[in-house]
Amino acid sequence: MISLKKYLESNDSELSTAASLESREVLASALQAYRSALVEMGSCSTLACPALGNDLKRELGRLEAGLGSGVSRDQVESAETHVREQLQHWGRRTADHYRHTTSEVKGLLLVIAKAAEAVGERDQRCASQLNSVTSRLEQIATLEDLTEIRASIEQSATDLKSSLDRMAVEGQTAIEQLQAEVSLYQGKLEIAEEAASRDALTGLRNRTWIESQIERRIARNGPLTLAIVDIDGFKAVNDKHGHLVGDELLRMFAGELQSASRSTDLIGRWGGDEFILALDSTIEEAKTQIDRLNAWVCGGYKIGSVAPIEVRVNASIGLAERAHEESMVDLLARADAEMYQRKHASRNGRMRLRS
DSSP: OOOHHHHHHHTHHHHHHTOOHHHHHHHHHHHHHHHHHHHHHHHHHHHHOHHHHHHHHHHHHHHHHTOOTTOOHHHHHHHHHHHHHHHHHHHHHHHHHHHHHHHHHHHHHHHHHHHHHHHHHHHHHHHHHHHHHHHHHHHGGGOOOHHHHHHHHHHHHHHHHHHHHHHHHHHHHHHHHHHHHHHHHHHHHHHHHHHHTBOTTTOSBOHHHHHHHHHHHHHHTOOOEEEEEEETTHHHHHHHHOHHHHHHHHHHHHHHHHHHSOTTOEEEEEETTEEEEEESSOHHHHHHHHHHHHHHHOEEEEEOSSSOEEEEEOEEEEEEEOOTTOOHHHHHHHHHHHHHHHHHHHHHHHHHHHO
16 A cells, blocks of 8 residues: 655655645645545445445545545554554454354354255155055055955054154154254354444444444334434544553443443444434433433543543534434434534634633
8 A cells, every 4th residue: 555654754845845846746646546545445345344344434434534635744644554453453353254154154054964964864764664665565465365464554554654753753853953053053143243233342333233223213213313422532542642542441431321321222333432322212302311421421531550541531412303204324414413513612612711
């Protein structure tokens, strides 16, 4: 992949003095190509692994959006580091997902193959027994003693009933065994699907799962309000304390968010430092719940045990209630826009207080 940071470093004198229009044009073209590559990688990841690709697509899209005009060398360096981390993380998760899924499907196919083999062997045994009965019945035509004929018929009937009973018992046993094996592997596949629906860092549901559940709630056509929660100043935490502290803060924040939510609320990680909640209520009812939740999750967090780092957390929350026949995309866009308006207003308020 093109290293824009190295390009910036090699052309630093030209770019800083704005002396070379050609260099700026080349950089702009390289930056645009880099952003396009991020978008295409995200799209390809959804094709390569639908279960996990949307997470990578979303993160790469967020990084691509941050590489606008006037980007600095530090911003490019940070973006490249994040891209590398996201690709490595997605690669490991995708490999694990397909390894587990392939293993369970392979096991299930082997069970079905063994069951088919057992049925074939049973049918061969039963066919042999039925052939024996048929041969005995054919010999009756050559018998003249009624006693022998009666005895042969009675024996044939007994053998036939025994064969049919054995077929029924063995068939039922085979079916029960197959059902047990299929149930076992179905449970393993459900566990794999459950893992694929979780965000690897926070343990909350991921965006793909949340979107599918929102669509289901929309189909029920009941009241629905979405809340998008964004941690204010999260980038500053990463820049000051490092990504490990930032990751731990996300985990702790997600845990508090889940503790403050109701059992009927859908909650998941939306991406980066954003989270989403879906509530089966009107916006007026949702405001009460969100106010309580906001008071719960915001405040001081202590990260680490040996030398704990204290981080003060505030959040911007956007709410949107679904209008009649409104699509999920439009509803999410309104909630997201509301969240950014609140974040902008909060930032301006802090700036006025400092001035």
